[in-house]
Amino acid sequence: MNSTDQSRIIYPEQLSLQSVHIVRIVSISTTSFNRFVLNVMGPIPDSSCHVIQETGIPAYWPLCTAAKAFTTTILQPGGDLAYTTQQWKRALETIRADDGPSIPNTSMRLCNHGELTDQGRRQMVSLGKQLRQLYVDQLKLLPPLLTDARTVSFRSSPYLRALDSLQHVVWGLFPPSARSASFGLPLIVMRSPEDETLLPNEDFCKRFIEMSKAYARRTADQWNESSEMTYLNSLLRKYMPSQKLPDEFYSSKVADIIDKIAYEEEFGAYHESREMRRVGIGALLGDVTERLVAHANHSATTGDTNQKLFLAGSHDSTLGAIMASLGVVDVEAKRKWPPYASALAIELFSDPEGEDMNPLDSTSTPRASYSQLSAEQKTRLKRYYVRMCYNGQALVVPGCRRPGHNWNGNASFCSLATFKQVVDDFTPRNWKQTCKENLGEASFPRVAEPAGYW
Template identity: 30%
Template sequence: MAPLPGADSGYYPEDLELTLLQVVHRHGERTPVRKRLTQLFPAVWNVCDANAHMFATILSLDPKATKQFVPLQRLVDEERLGQKPHLHKPGACYYGQLTNIGRHSMATLGSRLREIYVDRLKFLPDKFDENSVTIRSTDYQRTQESVQQLVAGGLYPMEKRDDDFVLKISTRDPVADNMFPNPNCYRLRQLAKASKKQVDEICKDKFESLSKRLEKYVDSVSLDSHPSANGILDTLVAAKAHGFELPSDIDEGVMRDLEEVVVLEWFHGAINSHEYRRLGMGRLVGDIRDRMVEKANGANDRKLHLYSGHDTTVGPLLISLGGFDKRWPPFSSAVIFELFKEKSNGDNQSNSSWTSWLLGSGKQKEQPHYVRVRYNDKILELPGCQATGDHHSSGDKSLCTLEAFKKIVKDQVPENWTEECRYQG
């Protein structure tokens, strides 16, 4: 699980008022997306208790009939003829499924958000109010279940919801989704292919080294091996997160080297190409910016926007902002955007040039807004906010003016994504 955001309310300047919260998170711990390294770990993990109820509801043709629940058992046929099918226990997981641990992690993140933004800051309502929250998710079961756990398991547990509570989650057709670098963008695929060639060359020596160190478990390690470097890392990280013991020769050095090449495989293009960032994550960055601008202009009453995505959501988003640490985003990682405005009470008016009366105009100048970005347990100081005038007058460089934040974002948002995605020969 990723480190939780700090709950210390002292991080919040007294002269600023929180007006909007946006949280972009990766889903919780899951199983590997396919069967790998079965000589080290079982092919099926029994860490998905929710499966005891999954697919057990029987829909009757009689609308007056009560729901029926039929226990489900999964039988997996063996490849060899004559072998008895293997019976999976009710808690057996599917590939890529959110697990018990993943559900707990997401509920824990929700509880921390409640501690900060409900209990300490009194910003979000004590009881769930669907008019104050919007939820977006990619169209994957693990991301939708993750945000369900975050909200209903932690942020607004049972006693903080009405009996008729319904969690409304907005999704988009994967062809058009903007919460990950969408491969349906042809130009982005071109850029990714060129980036992959570069990473192959950059990591040539490291691949040779990893192949030798992991020769007991795989034939070779590369971007195209079976399993690939990414597949190996994904399986090892997921297994470790669920308590499986790794062999002693797969030590921290091996894990870090695998992580380095996988980070390059997936994020080298975004790190080094403005066009890649623009086409990959620019539309989501634009959405986040637009919600801030709407709030600053008084055009939106919502207080919280949640975006449930993947490692390939969190990593490129941090790269676009200049806050990426070159580490693979852990399960349940969260990028938190806080929008503040300067308070307009009398004490602040006398001490701040931002809220002073315009000379001879008889009108009060619009209160300035500030953006702060958290990543897990860190408060980021974005590179585009470091110059004088681009952050809070107190000298806190993590409090970026909204205008400076908009400048960071401006060139990264495509004006016409579909057009810019066309093939370029």
């Protein structure tokens, strides 16, 4: 079990699991655009799709059986809002060398770019079943039959592969037989692209775009003349762009070097720059922390709260940014790009022996920073603990290692008070405004600002 292997994760009997936020990336999908493409030629056997001349890589892959059975909701004419569904199948039209259309005539299984494959769909249903086994069957966090729609919350980024991936997880986690009539259809929340913070917004956050380009340039300058790049060139340059990908492309050493360089370009900034954390992922982690605090406050006064599960369909850039920004990735160890179908669970626990049941001081706003909370609210948060689990491994936020900031010396159970202070340090008060600030200024901090502290 990859994404939800909890065999190494212990759930202490002394702590009560209250809620869980699961951020996961899309499963196996096709590339978002053609790789190694300079020219295309031909239809090739079996797939009737074009092949990249220089490498032999098909431009479109016959891995999407779902293309034979898509469904669209149709609103019938009239004023009674009558809906029906229409099934349809899809063929991908390509362009010949002379710009004329070339329609595949032997396959209805071709994947469009950035589309979830058959294997990816199966993998996501399996992930949902694994989550059900853990949080429903084993830990009893959720009931076997959902009756209250407020119990769960689902959110997806605007990308179709993320939405498809999330729906398959939901199907495995809560199949129709596990939803009562009162629960209704699963509700999936989405945002417009300019408001999206479920992944670092590289289309509308100008300061993030500016900083990302600066770090990409720095990474290129750092690695272009390195011994590692010399090694890659000595093995791979002779094959580019004239032949199919040879065995050298799949060497573990080659993969490790590419992984290291790609990680540094995409996520290195979060390790050293508070501003990058703020414009890239701070808004999302601010949302998560707001819900954790609200749950703790609500539970402390009523003994219960509605929402138990928040499930987000996101991307590798989301998981990598979260973990780098919280400092849970060992800088000295191998830093790996998040693999397909990875899942990050942020679990909230309470210590029943220490829960404060005094009336709630509700003077603060939902997005209030830790310093704005009352003394009573701060005390209550210390009775709650946050643990992060990534693909079956518990993670440790550096600031949570200090005595008094975790549960019984176990640094993986970070006090909610400490976790909130770490996140507050890079949570923007107005994300859109923050994206407009410091444009044209230096992208690198004068002194490194290590992640995971406050």
